[in-house]
Amino acid sequence: MMQIFGFFGSILGYVLWAAWYIVRNFGAAIIIFTILIKLVLFPFTVKQQKTMAKNARMQKKQQEIREKYANNRQKQQEEIQKLYERENMSMTGGCLTSIIPMLIMFGIIYSVAFPLTNTLHIDANRVSQLSSYVNTIPGYIPSGNSFYAEIDLLRIFPSIANASFITGLFTPAEIQNIIDFGGSFNLFGFDLLSAPNGFGLLSVYILIPVLCFVTSVISQVITMRINGTQHMQQGCMKIMIYVLPLFSAWIAYTVPAAVGFYWIMSYLITLLQSLVLAKFYNPVSITAKSEAQHVALLELKEAQVPRIYAPSSVNKGNNKNNKNKKK
Numbered sequence: 001m002m003q004i005f006g007f008f009g010s011i012l013g014y015v016l017w018a019a020w021y022i023v024r025n026f027g028a029a030i031i032i033f034t035i036l037i038k039l040v041l042f043p044f045t046v047k048q049q050k051t052m053a054k055n056a057r058m059q060k061k062q063q064e065i066r067e068k069y070a071n072n073r074q075k076q077q078e079e080i081q082k083l084y085e086r087e088n089m090s091m092t093g094g095c096l097t098s099i100i101p102m103l104i105m106f107g108i109i110y111s112v113a114f115p116l117t118n119t120l121h122i123d124a125n126r127v128s129q130l131s132s133y134v135n136t137i138p139g140y141i142p143s144g145n146s147f148y149a150e151i152d153l154l155r156i157f158p159s160i161a162n163a164s165f166i167t168g169l170f171t172p173a174e175i176q177n178i179i180d181f182g183g184s185f186n187l188f189g190f191d192l193l194s195a196p197n198g199f200g201l202l203s204v205y206i207l208i209p210v211l212c213f214v215t216s217v218i219s220q221v222i223t224m225r226i227n228g229t230q231h232m233q234q235g236c237m238k239i240m241i242y243v244l245p246l247f248s249a250w251i252a253y254t255v256p257a258a259v260g261f262y263w264i265m266s267y268l269i270t271l272l273q274s275l276v277l278a279k280f281y282n283p284v285s286i287t288a289k290s291e292a293q294h295v296a297l298l299e300l301k302e303a304q305v306p307r308i309y310a311p312s313s314v315n316k317g318n319n320k321n322n323k324n325k326k327k
Contacts (some may be wrong), residue, residue, distance in 0.1 A: 006118070010109025012037070016111050020184065027187025027261060031113070034265045037108060038273060043275060051258035053301070058083065112262050116150045120181060126169055127153070133165050151256040154182035155193040185258060192258035208260040209253040215267035216245035222271060226278040 013137035020029035036044075062080055069075040111118045116127045131149055134140055134156060142152045158179050160166055166175065185192040189204070220241050252260030258320060 005106040009110025009118040209249040212252040213249035219267045219271040292322040
């Protein structure tokens with residue numbers, strides 16, 4: 001699985017590199033990169049928005065079926081299946097549109113977390129040799145998470161760039177490229193190569209995990225309200241709205257700030273995208289359109305039913321009525 005994510009990360013790394021090459025600032029490149037990815041995923045997002053709106057509309061009908069057949073689970077499933085067939089919806093229709101964005105999302109994380117191999121596209125064997133060399137330097141202390149070791153390497157690289165081992169491992173152009181890339185991680189006074197936990201809870205860097213949590217929760221809550229699915233979140237599902245963002249905030253606190261900054265931008269752009277899409281694909285408009293299509297379909301089917309003219313039956317009926325009148 002990691003190889004798959006690494007593959008997507010390597011491909012998306014070219015996009016991140018192109019964005020960085022234009023603006024020469026990693027933070028600004030992250031913003032451009034995130035917007036570009038959202039544009040690429042826009043058709044999938046529209047499909048998901050439509051599916052969520054339709055699901056929200058069908059919740060009431062499904063609840064009625066569950067109440068009607070409360071003591072017969074098999075009948076419930078049969079009637080719900082018939083409901084999906086009548087509404088021309090698939091119970092697994094949204095899976096593909098969820099899986100592909102998820103793969104790309106992990107690919108983005110891998111392109112951000114592995115800047116040397118996936119963004120600068122330096123041979124992994126040489127990056128491994130660089131890592132082994134750095135670990136032998138007295139006093140070198142990595143961030144504590146080996147997953148983000150390449151970001152740690154970027155941070156220390158300028159101080160070891162003139163070492164004979166480094167000049168033998170990389171060409172002068174590559175060395176300068178790595179230095180330029182690593183020196184572009186400052187944004188709004190934040191060093192995106194540094195982890196917030198290295199500065200303490202009272203540092204301004206605490207804003208990274210805090211904003212990561214806040215933007216995640218707000219994005220989820222507003223999106224559910226827009227789609228009318230907030231009532232579907234009950235029990236454990238409701239708790240997960242806060243648990244997962246807390247987990248993300250903890251990760252953002254312990255890893256280089258570049259990762260947390262990407263998550264913040266992703267949540268904000270996702271929220272903005274949901275607000276825009278809600279104008280066109282909200283449950284009310286989806287319901288109205290679906291009902292109009294349903295009525296039109298019934299009228300079309302009715303028009304296709306052949307009309308049968310039976311004059312003999314009509315004549316018999318008239319004759320019978322005439323006889324009754326004579327009596």
